[in-house]
Amino acid sequence: xxxxxxAQAILDTLRNFDFPDLEKASAEFTEETILFGREGLxxxxxxxSFILDVEESIRAKTGVPITLADERAMSQxxxxxxxxxxxxxxxxxxxxxxxxxx
Amino acid sequence: MSDDAINSRVMVIxxxxxxxxxxxxxxxxDAGWRIMGCSRGASxxxxxxxRHVCIDVADDSGVxxxxxxxxxxFGRLDVVINNAGIASMNHxxxxxxxxxxxxxxxxxxxxxxxxxxxxxxxxxxxGGRIVNFATVATPLQLEGEAIYAASKAAVLSxxxxxxxxxxxxxxxxxAVGPTPxxxxxxxxxxxxxxxxxxxxQAVKRWGEFEDVANVVDFYLKPESSFITGQVLYLGGVS
Ligand SMILES: NC(=O)c1ccc[n+]([C@@H]2O[C@H](COP(=O)([O-])OP(=O)(O)OC[C@H]3O[C@@H](n4cnc5c(N)ncnc54)[C@H](OP(=O)(O)O)[C@@H]3O)[C@@H](O)[C@H]2O)c1
Numbered sequence: 001x002x003x004x005x006x007a008q009a010i011l012d013t014l015r016n017f018d019f020p021d022l023e024k025a026s027a028e029f030t031e032e033t034i035l036f037g038r039e040g041l042x043x044x045x046x047x048x049s050f051i052l053d054v055e056e057s058i059r060a061k062t063g064v065p066i067t068l069a070d071e072r073a074m075s076q077x078x079x080x081x082x083x084x085x086x087x088x089x090x091x092x093x094x095x096x097x098x099x100x101x102x
Numbered sequence: 103m104s105d106d107a108i109n110s111r112v113m114v115i116x117x118x119x120x121x122x123x124x125x126x127x128x129x130x131x132d133a134g135w136r137i138m139g140c141s142r143g144a145s146x147x148x149x150x151x152x153r154h155v156c157i158d159v160a161d162d163s164g165v166x167x168x169x170x171x172x173x174x175x176f177g178r179l180d181v182v183i184n185n186a187g188i189a190s191m192n193h194x195x196x197x198x199x200x201x202x203x204x205x206x207x208x209x210x211x212x213x214x215x216x217x218x219x220x221x222x223x224x225x226x227x228x229g230g231r232i233v234n235f236a237t238v239a240t241p242l243q244l245e246g247e248a249i250y251a252a253s254k255a256a257v258l259s260x261x262x263x264x265x266x267x268x269x270x271x272x273x274x275x276x277a278v279g280p281t282p283x284x285x286x287x288x289x290x291x292x293x294x295x296x297x298x299x300x301x302x303q304a305v306k307r308w309g310e311f312e313d314v315a316n317v318v319d320f321y322l323k324p325e326s327s328f329i330t331g332q333v334l335y336l337g338g339v340s
Pocket of ligand 1: 142185279284
């Protein structure tokens with residue numbers, strides 16, 4: 001699966017995300033955008049909704065159902081939810097694993 | 103609410119093949135809901151607005167598949183009724199581990215998976231309602247029902263905490279706690295035990311299907327958007 005498609009899906013999700021804080025909503029988003037953690041766009045509640053939106057968008061675009069917030073993601077020393085780029089890497093990895101078991 | 107709004111609403115009911123779940127399914131179909139029901143066995147219920155899926159509620163991939171079907175067939179979800187449940191009456195010292203495992207799987211894991219997958223579909227502006235099934239066996243601390251009562255105590259904790267976690271998504275999570283109702287679940291229990299149990303209720307009679315439906319109706323009312331994390335026991339048990 002093309003990583004670029006996944007990164008685009010994440011950026012689209014971010015652009016359509018319902019931020020309670022309007023200033024954040026109008027920001028420019030790139031792969032370097034910090035999602036979560038220090039100076040991140042999302043607090044922990046917003047992160048839950050965001051992850052569900054990304055899962056949904058990836059499922060719609062690729063037909064592959066993935067679970068982003070699994071135990072592996074939670075136990076990594078560098079959180080895959082830190083930036084758009086790290087999330088795109090992680091999601092692409094999950095998708096290729098999922099496709100290879102089929 | 104207009105008839106049209108009710109017509110388009112969609113409900114998932116677990117354990118819809120028989121008992122209380124079957125009664126609720128027929129009742130809400132009559133009221134115009136579209137319903138996706140499930141149980142391990144096949145259902146003989148036929149209705150243009152009813153779909154039945156044969157899954158075990160504790161099977162993660164089966165549950166995901168059911169909600170994927172809801173998404174593709176109905177395109178929306180408004181209510182999840184977590185009715186599927188099993189019980190087993192036995193002294194703790196005579197209870198095999200396999201019984202404990204299957205009660206926890208159906209009652210706790212099943213309820214959890216339906217809450218999780220249902221909430222994913224319901225979150226958003228419109229929101230949704232989740233109704234879980236508790237039992238008076240928990241507050242009455244019924245001897246012989248340790249595992250069943252404990253499993254439903256877990257359902258209560260889930261109900262209360264999910265109410266907090268899902269409130270920002272406009273989803274309410276509540277539970278109904280029936281007294282004994284005549285179904286296959288209670289058929290095997292000796293009548294002397296049942297009489298003794300009913301004697302501990304404030305209102306000393308068997309529960310009827312309608313008594314349970316009345317509480318579910320209440321949780322589903324649009325006016326109940328401020329009611330969440332609650333359990334309502336029937337028969338005056340508290
Ligand atoms: N009746 C009472 O006195 C009473 C009192 C308090 C609380 N409750 C609660 O009310 C709920 C309904 O009970 P009921 O009396 O109607 O029971 P019931 O007549 O035995 O029906 C149970 C339903 O759940 C389904 N089911 C059971 N295990 C399942 C599983 N692992 N996966 C999918 N479906 C499953 C059954 O179908 P299959 O066998 O085909 O799977 C059936 O449709 C339960 O949660 C129960 O704990 C009942």
